[in-house]
Amino acid sequence: HGRRVYYRCNKAKLRGPQCSASIHLLYHADSDQVTVYKTEGEHDHHDEKVRGIDENVKKCIEELYNDEQWCEGNVEVPIDENKAFAVSYKILYDNEEYEDNEDIEEDGNKFHIFISSVRLLNIASISSHLHADATYKLVWQGFPVLIVGTTDFNKAVHPFGLAVCSNEKIKDFEFIFNSIQVGMQKINKDLLKPTALISDAADAIKNGFTNIFGSSYNQIMCWAHMKRKVNNRVCQIDDKHIAKEIIEDIEMLQLSNSTEVFKLASTLFVKKWNMNNKQKNESILDFMNYFYNEWLKTNDGWYEGIQVYTPSTNNALEATNRTIKDDGTFRERHILSRFLTIASNIVNNWSIERDITSIKGKIFATEPTISLELWTLSYQWAKSTKDIICISNDSSKTYYIPARDLQSISQANLNKYKNKTWSTFNQFTKSFDIWCMEMDNGSDWRKSKCSCPGFFKNYICKHVVGMAIRLKYCKPPPSAKTVPIGEK
Structure with missing residues (x-):
């Protein structure tokens, strides 16, 4: 006998149904002993708050632990060039922090994993420009899956690998770009020194890139992305004819063949529309x-x-993303370790496709391929009777070519073209009546450069190939000669 003190489960409200689980203490009257009595009933109260670690969090931590195991098991550089491996990874649990967490706002587990193969890293090692895209990214369970890659002389995409991150802030892109450098070290290649980054306007990509590769590179803004944005905005102009003309002018600006030309032409563009808009x-x-x-x-x-x-x-990188999206792989809600297996398969397939020995190998093109259509156009152009001005110096020849169906170039127009003495935007557009092509003496004619839009798009054009045909540097295939002039 003694004093009994009853304790109810305080997770149940004081007034209302009580929880079956309860305890009481018996303070013995004849000694200092205390006995605890527990009811056999389990807790059956309605739990508003979670005690201890939430089941979902537990699951997350378990998953991350499994991923870490996966990464640790796949971190060695494999002998098989096509086998996917974890080039670099970083997994932080809730209680760990970045050394500097200036751009981390939300709590939670953070992870970065970059998967590639030796073959893909070898392609990366010979690339000069990088594509990264956050607009058309893949998403897996709300996490961004980012592909970084390059394009070759045939505009074909060659991904360097696949990264899954818990976010897409500067630190995440820094991790991805740094992973490529880690990859270079792992396969004993020089670190990358990219000359250009092609991306959308996401600051996180640009800043992450600069933090890893330095700032001496060209920041190329995806023209398709920019054009969509401008088109969405220009429709707010109430005069539709003016809106159309502005877009046409912007398209001309986009064809600027050098930074100097672009700077001058954009000044003239602004001047034109400020002048044209006198009525404000x-x-x-x-x-x-x-x-x-x-x-x-x-x-x-x-x-x-x-x-x-x-x-x-x-566009080429976005198409790669679209292919994976359409495949539906990432739509299913796999756990992360299963996702890593799928990502490895994707990397493995990319790698196998780029094996030179495979039948339909996606070889990294180091010079542009000349299609039959281009041979035909070039042959027809070579046969035309245009007056072409050739200016020669010790190492190269510069050809000034009348554009489209123009037959000749006046001295006054040539001077204006060379000196860029345009005072209006209209005069700038007239400069597209002349194409300028440079051909080095004696070296590979395929390395020639031309100022026409076709060349900028395809790294080769009918002027380069046509001039090479004229100079007997190359012979077009017989089938290119069978098409009547004026037909493609």
Whole structure:
């Protein structure tokens, strides 16, 4: 006998149904002993708050632990060039922190994993420009799956690997770009020194890239992305004819064949529309203000001539993302370790496709392929009777070619073209009446450069091939000669 003190489960409300689990203590009257009595009933209260670790969090931690095991098991550089491996990974649990956490706002587990293969890293080692894209990324269970890669001389995409991150902030992109450098070290290659980054306007990508590769590179803004944004904005101009003309002018600006030309032409573009808008139409002012700040000051790398042999869009990379999206692989809600297996298979397939010995191998093209259509156009162009001006020096020849169906170039127009003495935007557009082609003496004619839009798009054009045919540097295939002039 003694004093009994009853304790109820305080997870149940005081007034209302009580929880079956309860205890009481018996303080013995004849000694200092205390006995605890527990009811046999389990807790059956309705739990508003979670005690201890939430089941979902537990699951997450278990998953991350499994991933870490997966990464640790796949971190060695495999002998098989096509086998996927974890080039680099970083997994932080809830209680761990970044050394500097200036751009981490949310709590939670953070992970970064970059998967590649030896073959893909070897391709990366010979690349000069990188594609990264956050707009058309893949998403797996709300986490971004990011592909970084390059394009070759046939505009074919070659992914370097696949990264899954818990976010897409500067640190995440830094991790991805740094992983490529880690990969270079793992396969004993020199660190990458990319000359250009082609991406959308996401600051996180640009800043992450600069933090790893330094700032001496060209920031190429995806022209397709930029054009979509501008088209969405230009429709706010109330005069549709003016809106159409502005878009046409921007398309001309995009064809600028050098930074010098672009800077001058964009000044003339702004001047033209400020002059044309004497009556101070508010919607035009708003658009010009937006265009100047967004596309001439902040992101101005959307013109063709910013860098030769680099694409002006991210379309090829987006298409790769789309292929994986359409495949539906990432739509299913796999746990992370299962996802890593799937990602490894994707990397493995990319790698096998790029094996030179495979039948339909996606070989990394180091010079542009000349299609039959281009041979035909070039042959027809070579047979034309245009007056071409050739200016020769010790190492190369420069050809000034009348564009489209123009037959000759006047001295006055040539001087204006060479000196870029344009005082209006209209005069700038007239400069597209002349194409300028440079051909080095004696070296590979395929390395020639031309200022026509076709060349910037395909790294080769009918002027280069046509001139090589004229100079007997190459012979077109017989089938290119059988098409009547004027037909393709």
